Structures are given as C-alpha cells and as structure tokens.
Amino acid sequence: MIPPMRAGILAVGSELLGADRLDTNSLKLTEVLLRYGVPVCLKSVVGDCETDIAAQLRHLLSVADLVLVTGGLGPTADDVSREATAVALGRNLVFRDDILAAIASRFERMGRTMPEVNRRQAFVLEGATILANPKGTAPGLRLEEDGKTVFLFPGVPHELLGMIGRNLEPWLREHAGAEALETVTLRVAMVPESEVEEAIAPAYLEFGRDRITILATAGDIRLRLTAAGQAVERSQLLAQMSERLACLVGQAVYSRREEDDLETVVGQLLRAAGATVATAESCTGGLVAERLTRVAGSSDYFVGGAVAYANRVKHELLGVVPEVLKEHGAVSEAVARALAEGACRLLHADWGIGLTGIAGPGGATPGKPVGTVHVAVAGLGQTTHRVACLPGDRERVRQLASQMALEMLRRRLLSSAVAAA
Amino acid sequence: MIPPMRAGILAVGSELLGADRLDTNSLKLTEVLLRYGVPVCLKSVVGDCETDIAAQLRHLLSVADLVLVTGGLGPTADDVSREATAVALGRNLVFRDDILAAIASRFERMGRTMPEVNRRQAFVLEGATILANPKGTAPGLRLEEDGKTVFLFPGVPHELLGMIGRNLEPWLREHAGAEALETVTLRVAMVPESEVEEAIAPAYLEFGRDRITILATAGDIRLRLTAAGQAVERSQLLAQMSERLACLVGQAVYSRREEDDLETVVGQLLRAAGATVATAESCTGGLVAERLTRVAGSSDYFVGGAVAYANRVKHELLGVVPEVLKEHGAVSEAVARALAEGACRLLHADWGIGLTGIAGPGGATPGKPVGTVHVAVAGLGQTTHRVACLPGDRERVRQLASQMALEMLRRRLLSSAVAAA
Numbered sequence: 104m105i106p107p108m109r110a111g112i113l114a115v116g117s118e119l120l121g122a123d124r125l126d127t128n129s130l131k132l133t134e135v136l137l138r139y140g141v142p143v144c145l146k147s148v149v150g151d152c153e154t155d156i157a158a159q160l161r162h163l164l165s166v167a168d169l170v171l172v173t174g175g176l177g178p179t180a181d182d183v184s185r186e187a188t189a190v191a192l193g194r195n196l197v198f199r200d201d202i203l204a205a206i207a208s209r210f211e212r213m214g215r216t217m218p219e220v221n222r223r224q225a226f227v228l229e230g231a232t233i234l235a236n237p238k239g240t241a242p243g244l245r246l247e248e249d250g251k252t253v254f255l256f257p258g259v260p261h262e263l264l265g266m267i268g269r270n271l272e273p274w275l276r277e278h279a280g281a282e283a284l285e286t287v288t289l290r291v292a293m294v295p296e297s298e299v300e301e302a303i304a305p306a307y308l309e310f311g312r313d314r315i316t317i318l319a320t321a322g323d324i325r326l327r328l329t330a331a332g333q334a335v336e337r338s339q340l341l342a343q344m345s346e347r348l349a350c351l352v353g354q355a356v357y358s359r360r361e362e363d364d365l366e367t368v369v370g371q372l373l374r375a376a377g378a379t380v381a382t383a384e385s386c387t388g389g390l391v392a393e394r395l396t397r398v399a400g401s402s403d404y405f406v407g408g409a410v411a412y413a414n415r416v417k418h419e420l421l422g423v424v425p426e427v428l429k430e431h432g433a434v435s436e437a438v439a440r441a442l443a444e445g446a447c448r449l450l451h452a453d454w455g456i457g458l459t460g461i462a463g464p465g466g467a468t469p470g471k472p473v474g475t476v477h478v479a480v481a482g483l484g485q486t487t488h489r490v491a492c493l494p495g496d497r498e499r500v501r502q503l504a505s506q507m508a509l510e511m512l513r514r515r516l517l518s519s520a521v522a523a524a
Numbered sequence: 525m526i527p528p529m530r531a532g533i534l535a536v537g538s539e540l541l542g543a544d545r546l547d548t549n550s551l552k553l554t555e556v557l558l559r560y561g562v563p564v565c566l567k568s569v570v571g572d573c574e575t576d577i578a579a580q581l582r583h584l585l586s587v588a589d590l591v592l593v594t595g596g597l598g599p600t601a602d603d604v605s606r607e608a609t610a611v612a613l614g615r616n617l618v619f620r621d622d623i624l625a626a627i628a629s630r631f632e633r634m635g636r637t638m639p640e641v642n643r644r645q646a647f648v649l650e651g652a653t654i655l656a657n658p659k660g661t662a663p664g665l666r667l668e669e670d671g672k673t674v675f676l677f678p679g680v681p682h683e684l685l686g687m688i689g690r691n692l693e694p695w696l697r698e699h700a701g702a703e704a705l706e707t708v709t710l711r712v713a714m715v716p717e718s719e720v721e722e723a724i725a726p727a728y729l730e731f732g733r734d735r736i737t738i739l740a741t742a743g744d745i746r747l748r749l750t751a752a753g754q755a756v757e758r759s760q761l762l763a764q765m766s767e768r769l770a771c772l773v774g775q776a777v778y779s780r781r782e783e784d785d786l787e788t789v790v791g792q793l794l795r796a797a798g799a800t801v802a803t804a805e806s807c808t809g810g811l812v813a814e815r816l817t818r819v820a821g822s823s824d825y826f827v828g829g830a831v832a833y834a835n836r837v838k839h840e841l842l843g844v845v846p847e848v849l850k851e852h853g854a855v856s857e858a859v860a861r862a863l864a865e866g867a868c869r870l871l872h873a874d875w876g877i878g879l880t881g882i883a884g885p886g887g888a889t890p891g892k893p894v895g896t897v898h899v900a901v902a903g904l905g906q907t908t909h910r911v912a913c914l915p916g917d918r919e920r921v922r923q924l925a926s927q928m929a930l931e932m933l934r935r936r937l938l939s940s941a942v943a944a945a
Contacts, residue, residue, distance in 0.1 A: 389831065
C-alpha cells in the first residue's frame with residue numbers, strides 16, 4: 104500500500120509574525136485537503152525574507168509530499184516567494200511576455216496604466232505550470248520536484264479562494280489517491296456539549312468514533328459527520344448517520360447545513376409561515392434584533408424591536424405596568440411576559456420575544472445572580488416562558504441569552520407548523 | 525555588533541492542524557518577545573507525532589536562537605514533546621521523584637488520587653532546568669544547546685500565560701540583549717486608511733517609518749507607535765510621537781489606549797457629562813444599541829432604543845410623521861432627523877441617534893444605492909446630520925454605519941464639553 108500523501112503549508116508575510124494576526128488562509132486550504140483525504144503534517148509562517156522562505160520550503164519538501172505556499176507574489180520589493188523558491192529548488196526565473204501582457208491588459212480594463220513594479224509578477228520559475236488568477240495580477244505557479252509538488256498561491260484571501268477551486272481541487276481530485284471525504288454538519292442549539300456527547304454515544308459505536316466530531320461555541324454545537332469512499336456510498340452513509348444522530352439528539356437539531364445560523368433558520372420558518380416578529384430586549388441590548396436582521400431580506404418578517412434598558416422605557420414604549428415592575432422587579436417572569444406581549448401588540452407582529460436579565464458584571468441581587476435571564480415568547484394567543492442562569496462573562500451571557508430566545512421562538516414556530524398541518 | 529536574537533515558535537497538537545482551529549498561543553508569546561526586542565522568524569504547527577516534532581525542532585534550531593515549544597506535555601500517550609525533544613537533541617529522559625511527588629500532592633490537594641498516566645510528566649530531559657507550573661501538572665523545561673535555548677511550555681492557554689510571566693520574561697530581561705520595545709496605540713474612527721497614511725507622512729520622516737504601523741479594520745484604525753531604549757527615553761519618545769500624530773490626524777483620534785473601543789469612549793464622555801442617550805435604528809437592526817450596551821455599566825447612560833424596520837414602527841414608536849416618510853422615503857435625511865429627535869423625546873434621553881439606510885444586498889432604488897446611510901444626532905436643541913455611501917457587503921455596511929453613528933455622537937459630545945468649559 105502506498106503511504107497516504109501528506110501536505111505542508113507555508114504562509115509568507117512579515118505581518119503574520121506580529122502579535123496581532125494569524126494566518127487564516129491555512130484553514131481554507133486544510134478544509135479542501137481534508138475533503139480529499141490529505142492530512143496536513145506541518146503548518147508554518149515566515150516573514151518576507153528570501154533566506155527564511157527558502158530554508159522553510161526545503162524543510163517542508165523533506166517532510167511533506169505536497170507543499171502549499173501562500174503570499175509573497177505581489178509586485179513590491181518585499182514580495183520574494185518566487186525568488187526564494189528559485190533558490191530553494193535551484194531553478195531559474197524566466198520572464199514571460201505573455202504574462203506581462205495579461206497583467207497590463209488587466210490594468211487597462213480598470214482604466215489605469217500598469218505601474219512599473221508589476222513587471223516583476225511576469226517572472227516565473229523554469230518548468231512551472233502557470234495558474235491563472237482571475238481576481239488579481241499575480242499568477243500562481245505549480246512545480247514538480249523529485250516526485251513532490253509545490254503550489255505558489257497569492258496571499259490575498261479572495262484571490263486564493265478562487266484559485267483553490269480552479270487549481271487545487273482539480274489537482275487533488277486527480278492525484279490525492281486516498282479516498283475522498285465528505286462531511287455533513289448538524290447544528291444544535293442550547294444543549295451542553297456533555298449532554299450532546301452522551302446522547303450520541305450509541306452512534307459512536309455504530310459508525311466509529313472518528314467519523315463524528317463535536318465543535319462547540321456559546322450555545323451552539325456543530326456535529327460534523329464524515330464519510331469516505333465512492334460518491335454513492337458516501338452520501339448513503341451520511342444520510343444514514345444524519346438520520347440516526349438527528350434521532351438521538353432530537354428537536355435541538357436546528358439545521359443540517361454548516362452555513363445556516365439559528366437566525367437564518369428562524370427567518371426561514373417565519374417566512375414559510377407568513378408570520379412577523381418583534382423584539383423587546385433588556386440585557387441583550389439589541390442583540391436579538393441585530394441577529395435577526397443580519398439575514399438579508401429579514402425586513403420581510405422582522406417588524407422592529409425595542410431595547411428597554413430603563414424601566415421608564417419598558418413602561419412607556421412597551422406598556423409594562425409600573426406595578427408589575429415594582430412587585431416582581433425588572434428581571435422577572437412577569438416582566439419578560441409583559442415585554443413579549445407588548446412587542447406583539449405595540450409593534451403589530453404575530454410573534455413577540457421578551458428578554459430581561461442580568462448580563463453582569465454588576466447588577467446581581469439576592470436570589471438573582473449574574474447570568475439570570477428570563478425569556479418569553481408570545482404568539483397565537485399564548486405566551487411561554489423560560490428562565491436560566493447562564494454561565495460566563497457579560498459577552499457570553501448576552502450571546503447565550505440571544506441564542507436561548509431565538510431557539511425558543513424556533514420551537515414555537517415548529518409546534519405551530521405541526522399544529523397547522 | 526552581535527546580530528540580534530531571533531525566535532522560532534513551535535505549537536504541538538494534532539487539533540491545531542484541522543480546518544477549525546488556529547494556534548493563538550503564539551500571539552501571546554510574540555507580544556512578549558517583541559516587547560524585549562526579539563523578532564519571530566518562523567512560526568510552525570505540527571501534530572502529536574514524535575518524528576514530526578523532532579524534525580521541526582531541529583529545523584527551528586538551525587534558523588533561530590531561541591525556540592519556544594508549546595503543547596504536548598500532558599499525561600496521555602499522544603503527548604510526546606518531551607520524547608521528541610530528547611530525540612532531536614540526543615539527550616536522555618530522566619525520571620525525577622521530586623516532580624512525581626509534586627504532581628501527586630497537587631492531586632491530593634484537590635482531593636483526588638493521581639492517575640497512573642500522570643507519572644509520565646515526571647520525566648525530564650537531561651540537563652534541563654525545570655520550570656514550575658503552578659496552574660497545572662506538567663512542569664515546563666528550559667534547555668541550552670550549542671548556545672541556543674529551547675523552552676518547553678504546556679499548551680493550555682492559562683497555564684502558558686502564567687509561565688510566560690514567571691519564566692520567559694525574566695529570562696528575556698537577562699538575555700535578550702536588544703533594546704526593549706514599548707508601544708502606544710492611537711485609535712482612529714471613520715477615516716480611510718489612505719487618508720491617515722497621507723496625514724501622518726511627515727511623522728514617518730521625523731521618527732522613522734518602522735516606528736509607526738497602521739492596522740485597519742472596518743471604520744477603525746490602530747496607529748501603533750513603537751519606541752526602543754531605556755524606560756525614560758522610551759516613554760519620552762512615545763509621548764512626543766503620540767502628540768505629533770494626534771496633531772496630524774486631528775480629532776478623529778478617539779483614544780490613546782489599545783483596549784478602548786469607540787463605544788467605550790462614547791460611554792466615558794456621556795458619563796463625564798452626566799448625560800443619557802437613546803437610539804432609533806433601521807438598517808443596523810440594533811447594532812448601535814448592542815455596541816453601546818457591550819460596555820459594563822452602560823445602564824448609567826443608555827436609556828433604551830428602538831429598532832424601526834417597518835415604517836409603521838417608525839411612525840407609532842418614534843413619531844415619524846407618515847407624510848415625511850411618504851415625501852422623502854424611509855432612507856432620507858428627514859427621516860434620520862425625525863428618528864433622532866423621536867428617540868430623544870419619547871425615550872427621555874439627552875441625546876438621540878437616528879439611523880436609516882440600505883444595508884443590501886437588496887433594497888437599492890434609483891439615486892439610493894446599497895450602502896446609502898443617513899445618520900442624525902439630536903441633543904442640546906440641535907440636530908446634526910450626515911449622509912454617506914458606505915462600501916462593502918451587508919455586514920460591513922452595518923458595521924461602518926454603527927461606527928459612523930457613534931463617531932458623530934462622540935464629536936458632538938466633545939464640542940458640547942468644550943462649549944460648557
């Protein structure tokens with residue numbers, strides 16, 4: 104059996120060696136490599152220094168079969184990836200008139216004259232395959248060396264992204280050899296990681312532990328399922344795994360698409376129901392409304408919202424009766440319900456979300472610690488309520504509270520859709 | 525002159541080679557290294573594989589004088605940084621009873637028995653200096669090899685952080701040799717990077733181009749000034765540079781502290797003035813309110829806000845007259861002014877922000893392209909207005925619009941403070 108191909112990544116750029124920035128291009132490259140069954144054995148970052156780039160490139164070629172270099176193909180004097188590769192592999196740089204012409208015509212199309220510095224980008228390594236870059240001036244390069252392969256890509260993220268699809272994927276499809284991998288993501292809201300882990304334990308036994316990965320962020324879990332093999336087998340296995348996991352985790356699975364956030368799914372349900380929503384928030388300060396309106400086209404179902412920090416605003420804008428505020432306190436079930444119903448009534452929406460809580464660090468009172476959050480959802484003549492004590496700092500409490508509110512609305516929308524059917 | 529010391533970083537952990545996670549420990553290490561004038565020449569990540577770790581470590585020692593390794597010191601079988609270092613440097617691993625005793629007593633203090641696996645953490649490299657780790661079981665190690673130095677640190681961020689202060693900083697203070705560096709950050713709102721660059725050009729000549737770095741995000745620029753030398757010289761030079769740059773950039777400098785966001789500074793000004801603010805937003809969907817309330821204690825000056833997506837809400841909640849909406853359209857100066865004044869009046873605040881625009885991708889009309897944003901600020905009996913066509917996608921337009929609104933309020937607060945003085 105041929106040992107599987109291993110990849111190494113080299114990001115070039117002095118700005119990536121400071122205390123502020125990380126090389127994120129490697130994540131995009133890794134995603135594609137893993138999809139074709141090629142693991143990454145070494146990632147590295149060097150500055151715009153010819154000697155350092157050449158040394159690291161030689162080292163990468165000693166440990167990996169496929170080396171992907173990003174950055175250092177620009178027009179300025181500190182872009183030296185081409186020169187460093189020439190040194191590392193002992194090859195010449197050749198000037199190509201056709202590439203210069205392509206670069207010059209790109210500038211012309213934008214109504215500009217090509218600056219003299221861009222001439223440098225028309226140099227290519229002897230024996231290299233030139234990879235067109237429709238989104239920028241620097242072409243990419245592919246070289247073979249002792250049975251190993253080196254790609255040079257531009258470092259500008261959207262240029263790189265285009266070239267991954269155009270150049271890297273077709274090459275991997277042909278050469279990766281290993282079985283291609285395919286993934287499906289189930290997204291799960293407001294269930295602790297340990298509970299998800301426990302719920303899906305049977306699936307670990309049935310499908311193998313390495314086929315299922317859990318990625319957790321605040322109140323949001325991605326269950327990533329992976330399958331190898333031929334296209335048909337893969338998609339059959341993924342369908343089977345998705346079904347099984349959705350069954351084990353239950354209603355908390357809000358989407359089977361990696362890219363669908365909870366606010367997107369809630370929007371889809373509202374749109375499908377032809378319904379509208381309004382919000383009345385206190386401690387989240389507008390985060391629920393802000394999340395709902397991140398989705399393009401949300402004006403179709405989002406009517407508006409109120410951020411009611413001061414009690415007077417809760418009363419005057421949302422009709423929360425002063426006696427209720429006085430008797431129960433601003434952070435209470437009664438006020439959450441009044442906010443949700445006030446949002447419905449005063450903003451003329453079918454559904455209303457009411458949210459009040461203590462995000463911290465200050466504001467705790469006896470019996471109401473930091474993280475206490477009351478959420479109510481009003482709609483179809485019924486208001487439901489939940490209370491939780493959410494963990495974490497101010498930012499995390501606010502994030503979790505908004506997630507809790509959106510998830511409650513999603514469940515209500517699901518039930519009402521079932522009831523209507 | 526001795527060539528300056530260069531550092532290399534190696535993060536160990538297979539989880540850092542996937543498509544989801546980046547090694548962020550290197551940023552903390554880099555920050556400290558740069559403070560002591562030690563540049564990083566190579567950063568790298570390898571998986572939990574003895575051969576790969578050893579190969580990369582040898583390579584790092586060939587290009588750097590100081591090598592910092594994080595991760596792979598844990599108790600489980602896949603933690604092999606100690607073994608890999610032994611291989612790379614040709615040294616023995618020695619079992620240390622005193623370290624085992626320290627680990628066991630740590631477990632005892634937590635009321636637990638030490639698992640057998642933790643015995644592995646009592647092995648140290650021959651000739652290594654042992655670095656106590658008060659926050660975890662794995663001690664760190666420091667080794668000298670051919671005039672070069674290797675540190676092995678745990679990868680758990682809070683354990684590492686403690687050891688940076690306890691072990692790395694004192695070592696750097698003694699050995700870095702180069703002059704220590706100190707930085708000051710000026711933060712600048714809503715000025716394009718190219719304009720800032722042009723404005724500060726004289727300072728490049730006066731202080732040297734490599735002393736000033738520009739870092740730009742949406743509507744927010746950090747000007748980072750760096751000075752070397754003795755403590756007194758450094759702070760004098762930084763004070764001088766800050767003054768000069770603040771003078772060149774002008775009022776757009778909103779803070780001289782790295783950690784102060786625009787919403788924090790606006791909050792400080794409101795608090796100082798004993799004034800309150802309310803918001804009335806359309807296309808930002810609550811983002812301005814959400815940003816203002818990210819700041820702990822913002823309930824002292826933030827009264828509340830309205831997110832008025834539907835025209836009916838603009839009218840009923842904020843008193844925008846239907847005729848104005850009809851005549852000028854929802855995205856207009858007149859509506860922005862009415863929103864700002866409505867927020868002031870109806871939410872009983874001293875200041876009101878009104879914001880309306882087209883975040884896209886849909887919603888453009890002839891003469892009102894995507895990105896058109898009107899912002900008005902009402903207060904002290906006067907309403908000011910600005911319009912802009914902001915570039916970028918939905919997320920960027922919303923971010924820039926919220927920045928524009930907060931910056932307008934900041935300028936108004938500054939003028940009113942001057943007028944009051």
